[in-house]
Amino acid sequence: MNRLNRFRAPLPAPSLGRRFGGLLGMLLAGAAVGVLAKWADFSHLQLLGDMFSELPIWMLLGLLIARFSGSPGRAAAHAFAFFVAMIPAYYLAAEWMGGVWGMAFACGWAVVACLSPLAAYTVWYAFGRGWLPNLLSAAVVAAAALADVAVFRRLNGRDFVLAGLCALLVFGCKARQRGGTERQERE
Numbered sequence: 001m002n003r004l005n006r007f008r009a010p011l012p013a014p015s016l017g018r019r020f021g022g023l024l025g026m027l028l029a030g031a032a033v034g035v036l037a038k039w040a041d042f043s044h045l046q047l048l049g050d051m052f053s054e055l056p057i058w059m060l061l062g063l064l065i066a067r068f069s070g071s072p073g074r075a076a077a078h079a080f081a082f083f084v085a086m087i088p089a090y091y092l093a094a095e096w097m098g099g100v101w102g103m104a105f106a107c108g109w110a111v112v113a114c115l116s117p118l119a120a121y122t123v124w125y126a127f128g129r130g131w132l133p134n135l136l137s138a139a140v141v142a143a144a145a146l147a148d149v150a151v152f153r154r155l156n157g158r159d160f161v162l163a164g165l166c167a168l169l170v171f172g173c174k175a176r177q178r179g180g181t182e183r184q185e186r187e
Helices: 002-006 016-042 046-052 055-067 072-096 103-127 131-152 157-186
Strands: none
Touching: 016 046, 016 072, 046 157, 055 072, 055 103, 055 131, 055 157, 072 103, 103 131, 103 157, 131 157
16 A cells, blocks of 8 residues: 555554544444434434435535544545434434434445444545546545435435535645645745
8 A cells, every 4th residue: 555655644643542532422423413413303404414425425524524634544544434423313312302314224334334444444534635536536536426315316415515525625725735845846
């Protein structure tokens, strides 16, 4: 995997305590977001409830996790911790709030959680420089725009807004990273 380091080099690994703290933080954040997402379904904030019911918002959150992880391995671990805590918290909150949910949806989200480490590992490189990160960035934006079409067979304006936010994140951070490197080389 050292060949991929030319696109984006991992940061040195933090201490063991900081790594466990990061994983614990992702578990707690995932559980909190899962409960918040279910609460949004029952609140008068219909837009928020609808948004948390769709795949692109979760892709954006996974992208943020990957962006701020120091290595692809940590991105994979953090994304898995987040989603493996979010899903049970969401469905436990649904039970507690008396919500209706189907086992097919729970199984579908479990598949998302199981695939999240691979996706986060891969997407971590989208924030680098070169042809591969640019290709990955374009794939992320396309996937965010078309995810609901593939899963729910419908497209709405929120998908384009979330895809735009994904584009801003992957391409905006890349541009800032490149600008910072050029400034350092000139000095």
